[in-house]
Amino acid sequence: MAENPTPQPESRGRRLFGWLDERAGLLTLWRTILARPVPRTNWLYTLGSASMILGALQGITGMLLTIYYIPSPDHAYDSIQYIMTEVTFGWLIRGIHHWGATLLVIVVFLHMLRTYFLGAYKFPRELTWLTGAVLLLGVLVMGFSGYLLPWNQKAYWASSVGTAVIGAPPVIGPLLLRIVRGGGEIGAVTLARFYGLHIWWAPAALVALVFVHLYLIIRIGITAPPQRDE
Amino acid sequence: MSDLSSSHEEVGRRKFLSGIIGVVAGLVTTVVGLPAIGFLISPGVKRQTQEMWLPLGPLAGLTPGAPTGFPFSRKIKDGWVESTQTGVAYAVTHDGQNVKVFSNVCTHLNCRVVWNDEKRGFFCPCHDALFGVNGEVVAGPPPRPLDQFETRIENGQIQIKLEA
Numbered sequence: 225m226a227e228n229p230t231p232q233p234e235s236r237g238r239r240l241f242g243w244l245d246e247r248a249g250l251l252t253l254w255r256t257i258l259a260r261p262v263p264r265t266n267w268l269y270t271l272g273s274a275s276m277i278l279g280a281l282q283g284i285t286g287m288l289l290t291i292y293y294i295p296s297p298d299h300a301y302d303s304i305q306y307i308m309t310e311v312t313f314g315w316l317i318r319g320i321h322h323w324g325a326t327l328l329v330i331v332v333f334l335h336m337l338r339t340y341f342l343g344a345y346k347f348p349r350e351l352t353w354l355t356g357a358v359l360l361l362g363v364l365v366m367g368f369s370g371y372l373l374p375w376n377q378k379a380y381w382a383s384s385v386g387t388a389v390i391g392a393p394p395v396i397g398p399l400l401l402r403i404v405r406g407g408g409e410i411g412a413v414t415l416a417r418f419y420g421l422h423i424w425w426a427p428a429a430l431v432a433l434v435f436v437h438l439y440l441i442i443r444i445g446i447t448a449p450p451q452r453d454e
Numbered sequence: 455m456s457d458l459s460s461s462h463e464e465v466g467r468r469k470f471l472s473g474i475i476g477v478v479a480g481l482v483t484t485v486v487g488l489p490a491i492g493f494l495i496s497p498g499v500k501r502q503t504q505e506m507w508l509p510l511g512p513l514a515g516l517t518p519g520a521p522t523g524f525p526f527s528r529k530i531k532d533g534w535v536e537s538t539q540t541g542v543a544y545a546v547t548h549d550g551q552n553v554k555v556f557s558n559v560c561t562h563l564n565c566r567v568v569w570n571d572e573k574r575g576f577f578c579p580c581h582d583a584l585f586g587v588n589g590e591v592v593a594g595p596p597p598r599p600l601d602q603f604e605t606r607i608e609n610g611q612i613q614i615k616l617e618a
Contacts, residue, residue: 312495313492314496
């Protein structure tokens with residue numbers, strides 16, 4: 225760092241950055257995480273970053289929605305009506321969350337297809353692939369648990385049908401179904417636990433797994449698209 | 455293509471792409487960030503017009519010089535919930551013509567005051583405050599007289615204006 229033989233008057237910003245860098249290792253972080261060397265790739269290789277940014281957008285808009293939304297049968301629908309009609313830009317924040325959810329599922333799925341068809345799941349990236357597979361499932365859990373929260377007819381009946389799938393296995397099916405719904409029918413208990421799953425358990429698991437996924441990507445690096453003669 | 459020109463081109467391309475990333479990131483932040491501010495503050499700053507004129511009772515029913523308490527309640531919008539606002543309004547007249555209507559909320563710390571005939575004043579039990587028959591502070595810590603409702607008389611009925 226101290227290679228410059230002629231001491232020059234440093235700007236205030238540069239001094240501050242130097243102070244921070246000396247303690248937090250900012251340059252090291254920059255070089256290993258953001259400015260790391262990558263092979264020549266194409267636009268399909270941006271799907272992972274796109275997934276992460278869409279996920280962050282879902283997180284931020286979701287946190288905003290919790291400021292008004294109440295997960296209870298007598299308030300859920302009305303509180304969303306309030307968001308849509310009374311709150312400034314409520315329609316926009318909810319709209320981004322609603323359409324962003326669909327877009328996230330599509331982008332994550334395309335990301336998986338790209339990884340599969342370009343053979344990026346092979347040694348030494350099996351763990352990245354496995355965590356990615358769990359992340360895809362986690363995104364689907366988010367989508368499914370969020371679907372019930374508006375508590376309208378579509379939400380209710382779609383979740384009724386969706387949870388019924390869990391009751392399909394022989395012997396343990398009916399018990400599993402009762403556990404997932406928190407009782408025989410979809411009701412207040414179901415709404416509350418789906419909300420808990422949607423804003424705490426699933427996102428916490430997703431964030432933790434994204435860190436593992438990113439760590440592996442940074443540690444191993446990304447693949448180049450396979451060549452014709454490979 | 456010489457090495458020199460290619461490296462020159464690389465810098466241009468890199469700058470161009472990071473510029474695009476910056477613009478897109480800025481756009482997304484603006485599109486979400488600015489509406490988010492409105493989203494967060496809107497219930498506090500939106501003007502809600504829930505004011506109404508509430509009839510209390512006939513002016514003729516008042517005894518001059520003796521405040522009469524009128525309990526009232528009304529439905530108000532509380533976000534997406536309809537809730538009930540309750541209170542007591544003290545109407546007092548001295549000449550049978552003009553009427554003053556006081557809120558029963560103490561101006562010190564919002565306790566409820568009651569008319570006390572012996573003390574000839576509105577008594578607040580929280581800190582022994584006393585307001586006179588015209589709402590003025592007689593004793594205790596209140597910083598200002600009792601608040602008054604805007605009033606009007608229609609067909610001999612006292613009406614007060616309730617705001618949000």
